[in-house]
Amino acid sequence: MKAMNIVNAVNDALDIKLTEDKSVVVYGEDAGFEGGVFRVTEGLQKKHGVARVFDSPLAESGIAGTAVGMAAAGLRPVIEMQFCGFIYPAFNQIISHVSRYHNRSRGRYKMPIVIRLPYGGGINALEHHSESMEAIFAHIPGLKVVVPSTPHDAKGLLISAIESDDPVLFLEPKRIYRAIKQEVSEEKFSVPIGKAKVLSQGTDVTVVAYGAMIREVQKAMVMAKEAGYSVELIDLRTIYPLDKETIAASVKKTGRLIFVGEEPRSFGVGSEIMALANEEAFLHLEAPPKRVAAFDVIVPYPRGEHHYMITPEKIFYEIERTIKF
Amino acid sequence: MFDQFDPAEDKMLQVIDNNGKVISKELMPGLSDDEMLKLYKDMLFVRTLDHMIVSYQRQGRVYTYPPNYGQEAIGVAAGEVLRHEDWLVPAFRELGAWLAKGVTMKEIFMFNMGFEDGMRFNEANHMLPFSVPIASQLLHASGIGYAIKYQKKDEVAMAFVGDGGTSEGDFHEALNFAGVWKVPVIFVVQNNQYAISVPVKMQTASVNMAIKSKAYGIKGIKVDGNDIFAMLAAFRYAHEYARKEQQAVLIEAVTYRKGAHTTSDDPTKYRTTDEEKEWDRKDPLRRMKLFLEKKKLWSDAEEQKLVNEYEKEIDRQFMETEQTVQYPLEDAIRYTYAEMPQDLRDQQIEHEKFLQWKNARK
Numbered sequence: 061m062k063a064m065n066i067v068n069a070v071n072d073a074l075d076i077k078l079t080e081d082k083s084v085v086v087y088g089e090d091a092g093f094e095g096g097v098f099r100v101t102e103g104l105q106k107k108h109g110v111a112r113v114f115d116s117p118l119a120e121s122g123i124a125g126t127a128v129g130m131a132a133a134g135l136r137p138v139i140e141m142q143f144c145g146f147i148y149p150a151f152n153q154i155i156s157h158v159s160r161y162h163n164r165s166r167g168r169y170k171m172p173i174v175i176r177l178p179y180g181g182g183i184n185a186l187e188h189h190s191e192s193m194e195a196i197f198a199h200i201p202g203l204k205v206v207v208p209s210t211p212h213d214a215k216g217l218l219i220s221a222i223e224s225d226d227p228v229l230f231l232e233p234k235r236i237y238r239a240i241k242q243e244v245s246e247e248k249f250s251v252p253i254g255k256a257k258v259l260s261q262g263t264d265v266t267v268v269a270y271g272a273m274i275r276e277v278q279k280a281m282v283m284a285k286e287a288g289y290s291v292e293l294i295d296l297r298t299i300y301p302l303d304k305e306t307i308a309a310s311v312k313k314t315g316r317l318i319f320v321g322e323e324p325r326s327f328g329v330g331s332e333i334m335a336l337a338n339e340e341a342f343l344h345l346e347a348p349p350k351r352v353a354a355f356d357v358i359v360p361y362p363r364g365e366h367h368y369m370i371t372p373e374k375i376f377y378e379i380e381r382t383i384k385f
Numbered sequence: 386m387f388d389q390f391d392p393a394e395d396k397m398l399q400v401i402d403n404n405g406k407v408i409s410k411e412l413m414p415g416l417s418d419d420e421m422l423k424l425y426k427d428m429l430f431v432r433t434l435d436h437m438i439v440s441y442q443r444q445g446r447v448y449t450y451p452p453n454y455g456q457e458a459i460g461v462a463a464g465e466v467l468r469h470e471d472w473l474v475p476a477f478r479e480l481g482a483w484l485a486k487g488v489t490m491k492e493i494f495m496f497n498m499g500f501e502d503g504m505r506f507n508e509a510n511h512m513l514p515f516s517v518p519i520a521s522q523l524l525h526a527s528g529i530g531y532a533i534k535y536q537k538k539d540e541v542a543m544a545f546v547g548d549g550g551t552s553e554g555d556f557h558e559a560l561n562f563a564g565v566w567k568v569p570v571i572f573v574v575q576n577n578q579y580a581i582s583v584p585v586k587m588q589t590a591s592v593n594m595a596i597k598s599k600a601y602g603i604k605g606i607k608v609d610g611n612d613i614f615a616m617l618a619a620f621r622y623a624h625e626y627a628r629k630e631q632q633a634v635l636i637e638a639v640t641y642r643k644g645a646h647t648t649s650d651d652p653t654k655y656r657t658t659d660e661e662k663e664w665d666r667k668d669p670l671r672r673m674k675l676f677l678e679k680k681k682l683w684s685d686a687e688e689q690k691l692v693n694e695y696e697k698e699i700d701r702q703f704m705e706t707e708q709t710v711q712y713p714l715e716d717a718i719r720y721t722y723a724e725m726p727q728d729l730r731d732q733q734i735e736h737e738k739f740l741q742w743k744n745a746r747k
Contacts, residue, residue, distance in 0.1 A: 085535065111535055117565055122524055122558035129528020129542075132513060133472070135535065137528075152555075156518045157525070163720040164514045166505040170723050201721050225723035254726065301726030 061243040066236060069211035069244055070100050070176075073218035074138065076248050078108045081136065084222060086113045088123055088140030088176075097142055098178060098237060120146055124153035127173045128161060136172045138222060144179035144231070145188030158227045159202030170225040174218070178234040179207075180272050181322055182369055184362040191359055192271075192321070195328040197229045198300040204253055205299040207231040209274040211242040213297055216251030224253060233272035240275070256303035258310065262292035264383050265316040267375070268307060268333050270296040273320045279372035284379050291379060299329055307333065308340035315346035316382050320375055325353035347385035352378045386412075386622045387604040392595035397607045397639060400614035403666050405675025414617045418682055424465065424613055425673050425683065426691065428457040431481045432670060433695040434490065435644075438497060441703065442648045447497040453480045455611075455643030458669035459575055461485075462616035463543060466624045472511040472533075474526040474544035478575060478642075482543075486512045490699065494706040502716070511540070520550035523559035523572060527633075530568025534631060541627050543571045549580025551597065552588050563633035564601035570633045571623050575610065577642035582655040598635035610638030611669040641667065714740075 064072065077084045086101060086108075092115035095102030105113040116123050120141060127137040141147045147154070154175070161171050181190035198205045204226050208214035214232070221228035259274070260281065269277045274295050281291050292310050296303070311317045317337045319330035330351035337349040352375055360368050390396040402408050416424070435453045442450050453460065456478055464485025467473060473486050483493070487509035495503025504514040516522040526544035533540045550556055551574055563570045574594045578585050591597060598605025604626065608619040616638060623634040641664040645652050665671070677683035718733050719725065 117558070117561055119558045119561070121555055122527075122562050125521060125524025125555060125558070126528030126531060126562055129474075129525035129530070130532045131528075132525065133529045133532030133536075135532050149554075152518055152521055153524065156521060157516060161514075162723055164501065164504055164516075166502055167720050167723070168505050168507075169513070204722075204726075301728055304728065 062246050063241045064211040064215070064244040065238045065241050066208070066211050066214045066232065067098060067100050067238055069215040070218055070232060071102065071104065072244070072246070073215045073222070074101065074104055075107070077219060077222045078104065078112060080248070083134060083136045084112070084138060085130065085135055086138045086140070087116045089118050089142050090115060091140045096140060098234060100176075100232070101140070120148075120150040121153050124150035124158060124175065128153065128157045128171065131171045131173050132161070132169045136222060138174040138176060140176045142178070143189050144177050144193055145191045147177060147193070154197075154203070155200055159200050162226070163202060171227045172222075172225050173227045174221045175227070175229050177229055177231045178237075179231045180233050180235050181359050181365060182235040182272065184365070187358065187361070190365070192323040194229070194231055194299050195323055198329060198332070203227055203229055204301065205229045205231065206253055206297065207233065207271040207299060208297065209233065209236070209271050209295050210240060212244050213251050215244055216249050217253065217297065219248065220250045220253050223250070228253070231271065235272040236275060251297070254298045254301045254303060256297055256306040257295045258292065258306065259295050260291065260293040262290040263314060264290045265318060265379055266292045266294060266307070266310040266314045267318045267320060267379070268294045268296060269320040270299065273322055273370060276370055276372050277320050277375055280375035280379060283372065283376040287380065289379060289383055302332065302336070304336055304340060307336055311337050311341040312344040315344050317345070317349040318375075318378055318382055319349070319351045319353065320370060321351070321353045322370055323353055324356045325351055326356050328353060347382045350378055350382055386619070387606055390606050392593055392598065392605050392607050392637070395592050395607070397609055398615045398619055399609040399612050400618060401612055401672055401676055403672060405672050405679060407676075412618050413614055414621060418680070421677065422682055424461060424617070425670070425677055427461045427464070427481055427484075428613065428670050428673065429688070429691065430695055431457045431461060431484070433692055434699055435480065437696065437699045437703070438493070439644070439648060446707065447494070448499055449647045449649050450497050451477050451647045452644030453478050455664070455668065456575055456577055456640045457481060458613040458616050458673075459573070459610045459638045459640060462613050462620050463573065465617055466620040467543060469510050470538070470540045472513070472526070472529050472540060472542035473509070474513050474522050474529065474542060475515045476522065476545040476547060476550070476575070477515050478547070478577070479545050482545075483509070483512070486510070488512065490702045491706045494703055495710055498706070498710060500710050500712060501720075502710070520546050520553035520556045520559075522546070523550075524555050524562065526570045526572070527559045527562040527566070527568065530563055530570040530633065531566050534566070534568050539628065541569045541571060541624055543573060545573045545575060547580060548574060548576040548578065548585045548588055548594060549583065550574070551594055560598070560601040560603065560633065560635065564603045567631050568633060569627040569631055571620070571627055572633065572635045574635065574637045575640055576637055577640045579642055579646070579652075579656070581646040581650060594637040595635055603633045603635060605635040605637070607637045607639060610640035611667045611672065613669055613673055643668070
């Protein structure tokens, strides 16, 4: 065991896969020599060589498009988009090809591509550096979307993602990249894609969240506990495929559901969770399921971001309203 | 060869003229009489197949189809140099190369009839399915080039695009990545003068397409795409260069789309009959036929007989395909993921329950 933050854990997972599988290559803007702007890939080029860990030209469509060719020719590329908000030039390659090649070739060409994507707000950054666009990708047939919230899950999920024969969008909550340290095994282990985790058992309300929002919910839960409420917290870990079973079972037990996300509220991951409660647990509900998510706006610049971000107080406020409904 | 035909001087590689007369003997690729005849027959086959598919479309037996008519020399010459281990990253108007790679007629019929199964290309080693978003496939070739180099394999990737595709960002990114990475990729621009209705002068202010190679530090050459000998000479040279030097090449093949963009298009709206007649003189089959006739290797009678044979075989296989293809529900779902999510499986099961209900109602 070793104390790791999320940056260390992602680096460790990449190191393990680069070591054991010669078909794994890692590249992106600044991802080679410097180790990425967040230093997530630091040291990997030195250890595994410039042919396997390298800087690409500054072109996101090019990064994603070349990964398609590499995957078709037998490699397992792990590519980095510097920020979630920089991924838009690569949309055509991701939506038109990465997600579809398996279907288009009727299974002949698999696309074992991992797209690493630092996402989310709360880091006092410029436009295009703070957004949470996971719902867009979760809506695309052929993609899998994963978001860890802890160093342990970051390592285990990334290993699963690299070993998956399907393309995986691997969202890294950059706000908590270095905020949490946890004892993580230095051995290889994996966390399965498509399995949510019940982080805390409770009886009054189910809260579903993921990524950087988990920590905010946990702060709200301290307030809830003082107020005498019992909260069940589910960390989604995978957005698609969604672990409907775990969520539905919890909602049936508590009768109440709150989704917490930093995404724009409409047509988001939260909307899907609301639909799930409706379809799978309708007769068990004792209060209307509620989304606590961001405004449908562009993430404001740093001085205005506090208006946008979901705070523990806001989460507690909705927990109390839902329980008292 | 690249220095001799510098795109900056707008030079174009040609071996025979419009009357089939050899104008640059030293560039004529080494070919036996039989090999020359095979090239011609391959072009004739592509032209026959192409015409037949257009007529099937008119009969409502296939959906929209993009004809190759007038551009046969490029695909056939490409097919001649591509080895089993080389990669073909297609656009959609190089049938000769597809067939040479091992794509079957039945597969071509199948996807034109509306079945993705036709794009599996089971027999064609190292061939990608074609991609609709213009020029996006070129980046796949650059990525394949990287994999070839990384795996230390003796392979080359060849990727096709049209003149309109050179305006897409992915065209430039693909050439740039291939240039920086120094990988064995041959990019082929079939400049057939039109992107649907838009003439090539509306696509670029460059003197030609081949010159774009210079911006990416790779070699480029402009070739008469209706001269099969010129195409073969250029492909052979580029193939050798890409392999030996581990470098990318851009080939511009100057040609003319004699047919419509697709069967939904009407070219009479945007081009003149004078222009079409001018290009009729440059037709790749006509020119090679004149060459072969001078050498007494070919005659009209032989041609008619062969076309009849081709038509019979094409029709036989077409009808066989028509009778055998099926599209079960699960085929619409099962290939979306390598590992199917439970939710998608549940969606299928839910729909099957509806179908059971529907059938019970009858």
